[in-house]
Amino acid sequence: MMLAAVLAVATAGVIGVLWKRSRSTTPDPSRCDRCGKARVLLDEESEDPHLDEGQRHEERLGTADYHVWWCGACEHGAVIRHAMTATSRRVTCEKCGHDAVDEVSQTLSPATHVQGGEFVVRISCGSCGHKQRFWRYTPRVRAS
Ligand SMILES: [Zn+2]
Ligand SMILES: [Zn+2]
Structure with a gap:
């Protein structure tokens, strides 16, 4: 029966969508969460404007290291904190x-x-x- 086949395909499609949605997406900072393009890791000089005073202070103290991933396409960045262990x-x-x-x-x-x-x-x-x-x-x- 054609109808049964159509229903089966439709059901599989819905399950597929739900499965994709329920999968926890671990944010990958190297890919922009807005436009999906690849981000670049900024070097120390160019990342400074993207950090706030507290974050820059932590970097100077050496308690944490911040990495800034920057999307040039939509000018949106992600700041990643790495805690330092003495x-x-x-x-x-x-x-x-x-x-x-x-x-x-x-x-x-x-x-x-x-x-x-x-x-x-x-x-x-x-x-x-x-x-x-x-x-x-x-x-x-x-x-x-
Ligand atoms: Zn982007
Ligand atoms: Zn022990």
Whole structure:
């Protein structure tokens, strides 16, 4: 029956739309959420006007690093905050409080003059064997 086939196709279409809508969209800063065009990552000099005083202050203090992705087509930017972890911080086991000793740091992306470094750190507790993993960010290489 033609009608049954049409109904089946229509139902599949509705389900498809609902499924697409219900999928959580993780915002990708490299793509503009207004016009869908690719954004560019601004360098340190050109991003400053897009940051407010508090954000610039955090960058100077070194507590956070901000990246600004800019869409030239519709002049709309996205500001992404990367929290800094002081490298001198002692890592303690979240389970037993022991100073975890074995620490393995893996570079995801090294620091350049446009982007800070990103590391994944894996530690295993010398006392209870509990494993932790966290991300660490380093500031951009400042042009001297
Ligand atoms: Zn755009
Ligand atoms: Zn432990």
